Amino acid sequence: MSGDNEIFPRSSIIQGFFETALPCDATKEQIMEWVAHNLGAGGISIDNPLSKHGMEALNEPILTDTRLYLHQKAERSNKGWTIHSWKENTPFTGPDPMEVVYGGKQTINVDADPTDE
Structure with a gap:
């Protein structure tokens, strides 16, 4: 994305990339559910081993303006x-x-x- 002070209009769709570490073993499906849950895009099953863990970014997100x-x-x-x-x-x-x-x-x-x- 361009400069840090650039203003993006309301409704801009921004892609974000960041790294996180898994706190326990999990399947890809369980990880997808965990990520979606932590980003406010869905619930998480109580049977998911990640359900008791929050998600933490290990680095500053890389943002891309989709235009x-x-x-x-x-x-x-x-x-x-x-x-x-x-x-x-x-x-x-x-x-x-x-x-x-x-x-x-x-x-x-x-x-x-x-x-x-």
């Missing part, structure tokens, strides 16, 4: 809310979908049925 941006839209149906996500090559400028779902600071939901208010 892609995450776009998201909250959609409500009679079954509840769905967050649709996709990648584009322009920054996302819409409302934060979680603010739409939970009210937050977002007061206008352009996808909402006006009779629901």
